Amino acid sequence: MKVLKFGGTSVGSSKNINKVINILNDYAKTDPVICVVSAVGGITDKLLLAGELAKNKDTSFNNTFDIIKDIHFSIVKDLVPNNNDSIMRYVDEKLVELKSLLDGIYLINELSPKTSDKLLTFGELLSSFILAETLKSRNAPAAYKNSQDLVVTNSNFTKAEVDYPLTYSNIQTYFNAAKQQITILPGFISKSKSGEQTTLGRGGSDFTAAMVSAALNVEQLEIWTDVSGMYTTNPKLVKQAYPIKKISYQEAMELSHFGAKVLYPPTVQPVLNLNIPIHIKNTLEPEVAGTIISNDDTNGNGPVKGISNINNIALLTLQGSGMIGIPGFSRRLFETLSLDKINVILITQASSEHSICLGIEEKDAEAAKLAIDATFENEIALRKIDPIILEKDLSIIALVGDKMKNHQGISGKMFSTLGKNNINIRAIAQGASEKNISAVIAQSDVKKALNTLHEQFFETKTKQLNVFITGVGNVGEKLVEQIKKQRKYLKENLKINMRIAGLSNSRTMVFNDDGLDLNHWKETLEAGEKASLKGFYEKTKSLNLRNSIFVDVTANYDVSNLYADYLRSSIGVVACNKIACSSDFENYKLLKQLSLKYNAPFLFETNVGAGLPIIDTLNNLMASGDKIKSIQAVLSGSLNFVFNNFSDKTKFYDVVKDAAAEGYTEPDPRIDLSGVDVARKILILARESGVEMNLEDIENTPFLSDSGLKSDSVDDFYKTLIEDESHYQNLYASAKAKNCQLKYVAQFNGDKASVGLQEIPEGHPFYNLEGKDNIVMFYTQRYPEQPMIIKGAGAGADVTASGLFADIIRIGND
Structure with missing residues (x-):
C-alpha cells in the first residue's frame, strides 16, 4: 500500500488534476493507493478572506465567494465535460452551505475559531470529492472517504490535537476492509469526539498523510508538490540551487523550520517515529527523482545540506547592567511572550548576561515590545535595564547539516563569506548539536547572502x-x-x-x-x-x-x-x-x-599606463618592503606617438589629428598636450609610493605655444596648431641638431615631481621608444643602479580595455 499526498498547486487546475490522475492510475496498477488531497490552490486563503470580510460587515465577501464558486465549477466542467450532474449537484450543495455560513458570519459580525474551522473544511471537501468522482467517471477503481470519519481530535479549534489511539484504530479498521485500489481522502480536516468539525492547523494535509502512513506502517510516504524536492536553497532567489537527493529527518525539519515550505515539521512526527521515509516529488515533473527524507542518509554532499531563510523578522533586545547575576529575567521575558502567544524563532544571549536577543515574526513586534516594557516597567524606571530595543526589516538565514559538527571552519567560512560582501550580521545562534548555524541580517541582503553562501558551499569554486x-x-x-x-x-x-x-x-x-x-x-x-x-x-x-x-x-x-x-x-x-x-x-x-x-x-591600473602593470608592480615592490628612490618615465602614449611621427616633413596639426583619430588622446587633446594628463600620472605614482602630494606640487613645463595654452575650445586649439607650426618645427630642429629625440618625460625624486618635453640623447633607454609605447624606470633600494623597467604600449582602446579587464580579473582572484 502506498500513501500519496498532493498539495494545493497539484490540484490547482484541471490540467494539474489530470496529471494527478495519471500518477494515481500508474501506482494503482501494482499497489493499493491512498491519496490525501489539499484544497485547490489558493482556495484556503480565499475562504479566510471571505470570512474576514463577512465578519467586518464588508459585502465584498460575496465577490470572493463568487470567485470560489467559479473556480470549482470551471474545474468540474473541464474534468468531466459530460454526465457531471452528480458532481455538480454535490459541489452546488456544498457551495450553498458555504454561502449560508458566510451570510451568518456577516449577520452576527463574528468569526469564532469554531466557525473558522467549519469554514475552512469546504476547501478539502470539495477538492477531494471532485478528484474521486472524476476518477470514477473514467472507470478507475476509486472510492471517496471523508477523513472526518477517521481522524478524531479534541475541541481545540484551528489546531486540534489528535487522539492517536482512536484515530489509528479507525484508519486500520477502514483500510483493512477496503477493496478499492484508490482511496481519496481530504487532508487537514477532522472531527472532535463530540462530532464538531475541526482542522489540524498549518500543514494539516501533510499531517493527515503522515498519520495514515504511520497507522498502516507503509514503506514510504510520498508528498507531491510543485517543486522537485527540497533544494539546497530557495531556487527563486538562487538560480544555481538544485534538489537534494537524500536528507535526514532532522535536516529536513531544520530547513523547513527556516523557510523551506515543502514540508511542515510538526506534521511528519508520526512517520519519523516509525522511520518511514518521506519522498518529495514534483507533480508537474513526475519523472524527476525528488528528495528522500529518512535516517539512511548516504548522500555524498558536503557537511552543509542546505541554506534556508525566514523573512519578516523583528529582533528584540533586552539589555542592561541590572540583569547581570540576577536570576529570573529570562523566565519573566519568555513567560510574557508566552502569555501573549508570541512564538520565539531565535534566541541568543551574551555570556556576560548583559543582554538577550530574540527573533520573532515582525507582525508580533509591536505587541511584544509593549508587553515586555510593561513587564519590566519597574526595572526600566529604575534604569536597571533599558527599554526593549526593536529592530525590523530583518531575516534569518541558516546553514543546516548533520555533519557540520565534524568539520572545522564551517561557521568561519559562513561569516567571512558574508563579511566579504559587506552583509552585516545582527545576531548569531548555534545549537550545541551544531546542526544549524543561524544569523540575523537585513532583509534587503537576503538574495545576496543566499547566493554568496550557495556559491561557497555548493558550487564548484566559481x-x-x-x-x-x-x-x-x-x-x-x-x-x-x-x-x-x-x-x-x-x-x-x-x-x-x-x-x-x-x-x-x-x-x-x-x-x-x-x-x-x-x-x-x-x-x-x-x-x-x-x-x-x-x-x-x-x-x-x-x-x-x-x-x-x-x-x-x-x-x-x-x-x-x-x-x-x-x-x-x-x-x-x-x-x-x-x-x-x-x-x-x-x-x-x-x-x-x-x-x-x-x-x-x-x-x-589604467590611470598610468593603459594595460601595463605599472601600479601593480609598484604596489608589490612597496608591499615587499622596498622603497622608491626615484621614477623616470614616459607616460603618455599619445605624446610619444605624436613626437615619434612629427618631423620636418610633417605638420604638427596633422600628427595630433592622427593621434586623436587612433584614440590615443583624450577627446580634448589639450589634456594630453598640456602635460596635465602626464602630471596626473606621475602624481598617482608618487602617492602610491607613499608620498603626500597634490597636482599643484608638480612642476609642469609646457611645450605648447602661448596661444595653444590659452585656447578656449578644442576647435580653437586645433587652429593654433596650424598657426603656430613654426613653433613646433623649432622644437624638432633643436633636438635633431643635437641628435636627440623629443620625449615628454615625467620624473619623481623622493619629494619632488616634474613633467616636461626633453631632448633625449642617443643611448638613453627612452631614445628608441617607438610608436605609442610607454616606459617606466623604478630606482629603488633593491634596484639602485639598474632600474626595474616596464615598457610597452601605453595608449589605445584595446590595451586600455585589457588593463581594465585585468583589474576586474584581479578582483575575481582575491
Whole structure:
C-alpha cells in the first residue's frame, strides 16, 4: 500500500488534476493507493478572506465567494465535460452551505475559531470529492472517504490535537476492509469526539498523510508538490540551487523550520517515529527523482545540506547592567511572550548576561515590545535595564547539516563569506548539536547572502562577478567585447563567472541582474532607459548583487565624485578615469580608506599606463618592503606617438589629428598636450609610493605655444596648431641638431615631481621608444643602479580595455 499526498498547486487546475490522475492510475496498477488531497490552490486563503470580510460587515465577501464558486465549477466542467450532474449537484450543495455560513458570519459580525474551522473544511471537501468522482467517471477503481470519519481530535479549534489511539484504530479498521485500489481522502480536516468539525492547523494535509502512513506502517510516504524536492536553497532567489537527493529527518525539519515550505515539521512526527521515509516529488515533473527524507542518509554532499531563510523578522533586545547575576529575567521575558502567544524563532544571549536577543515574526513586534516594557516597567524606571530595543526589516538565514559538527571552519567560512560582501550580521545562534548555524541580517541582503553562501558551499569554486560599466565608448566597447570573448575561458580556467549586469553611455542605461545578453548588448542599450549618473549608482546599489564592480570608462569629473558612494555600498571600483586619484590628496586618501573599511576593491591600473602593470608592480615592490628612490618615465602614449611621427616633413596639426583619430588622446587633446594628463600620472605614482602630494606640487613645463595654452575650445586649439607650426618645427630642429629625440618625460625624486618635453640623447633607454609605447624606470633600494623597467604600449582602446579587464580579473582572484 502506498500513501500519496498532493498539495494545493497539484490540484490547482484541471490540467494539474489530470496529471494527478495519471500518477494515481500508474501506482494503482501494482499497489493499493491512498491519496490525501489539499484544497485547490489558493482556495484556503480565499475562504479566510471571505470570512474576514463577512465578519467586518464588508459585502465584498460575496465577490470572493463568487470567485470560489467559479473556480470549482470551471474545474468540474473541464474534468468531466459530460454526465457531471452528480458532481455538480454535490459541489452546488456544498457551495450553498458555504454561502449560508458566510451570510451568518456577516449577520452576527463574528468569526469564532469554531466557525473558522467549519469554514475552512469546504476547501478539502470539495477538492477531494471532485478528484474521486472524476476518477470514477473514467472507470478507475476509486472510492471517496471523508477523513472526518477517521481522524478524531479534541475541541481545540484551528489546531486540534489528535487522539492517536482512536484515530489509528479507525484508519486500520477502514483500510483493512477496503477493496478499492484508490482511496481519496481530504487532508487537514477532522472531527472532535463530540462530532464538531475541526482542522489540524498549518500543514494539516501533510499531517493527515503522515498519520495514515504511520497507522498502516507503509514503506514510504510520498508528498507531491510543485517543486522537485527540497533544494539546497530557495531556487527563486538562487538560480544555481538544485534538489537534494537524500536528507535526514532532522535536516529536513531544520530547513523547513527556516523557510523551506515543502514540508511542515510538526506534521511528519508520526512517520519519523516509525522511520518511514518521506519522498518529495514534483507533480508537474513526475519523472524527476525528488528528495528522500529518512535516517539512511548516504548522500555524498558536503557537511552543509542546505541554506534556508525566514523573512519578516523583528529582533528584540533586552539589555542592561541590572540583569547581570540576577536570576529570573529570562523566565519573566519568555513567560510574557508566552502569555501573549508570541512564538520565539531565535534566541541568543551574551555570556556576560548583559543582554538577550530574540527573533520573532515582525507582525508580533509591536505587541511584544509593549508587553515586555510593561513587564519590566519597574526595572526600566529604575534604569536597571533599558527599554526593549526593536529592530525590523530583518531575516534569518541558516546553514543546516548533520555533519557540520565534524568539520572545522564551517561557521568561519559562513561569516567571512558574508563579511566579504559587506552583509552585516545582527545576531548569531548555534545549537550545541551544531546542526544549524543561524544569523540575523537585513532583509534587503537576503538574495545576496543566499547566493554568496550557495556559491561557497555548493558550487564548484566559481566566483561570480557582477560588472556595471559606465562609458561604453571606444574603450568601453572593446572591454565589453573582450569580456564576451573570454567568459568561457574565465569560467573554465580561472573559475570566474563574469557577468555584465549594467551598461550606460551618455544617453541610455540598461540593467539585468541575471547578466545582459552580450550578443545583442548594443540594441538592448539603445532601447534602455534615460541615463543618469546618480540613477546608475542607485540601481547598481538596489540590485545588491554579490561581488559587484563599478567600472568607470569615462573622463568625467561627476562620475569620479560617485566613487565614494560606490565604495560605501561595498561595490568595487575599477577606473581608467584619472580625476579621482589625482584630485585633492584628502579625497584620494578617503577613497583608499573606504576601500579597506567596506572591503570594496579600488583599482586604477589604467590611470598610468593603459594595460601595463605599472601600479601593480609598484604596489608589490612597496608591499615587499622596498622603497622608491626615484621614477623616470614616459607616460603618455599619445605624446610619444605624436613626437615619434612629427618631423620636418610633417605638420604638427596633422600628427595630433592622427593621434586623436587612433584614440590615443583624450577627446580634448589639450589634456594630453598640456602635460596635465602626464602630471596626473606621475602624481598617482608618487602617492602610491607613499608620498603626500597634490597636482599643484608638480612642476609642469609646457611645450605648447602661448596661444595653444590659452585656447578656449578644442576647435580653437586645433587652429593654433596650424598657426603656430613654426613653433613646433623649432622644437624638432633643436633636438635633431643635437641628435636627440623629443620625449615628454615625467620624473619623481623622493619629494619632488616634474613633467616636461626633453631632448633625449642617443643611448638613453627612452631614445628608441617607438610608436605609442610607454616606459617606466623604478630606482629603488633593491634596484639602485639598474632600474626595474616596464615598457610597452601605453595608449589605445584595446590595451586600455585589457588593463581594465585585468583589474576586474584581479578582483575575481582575491
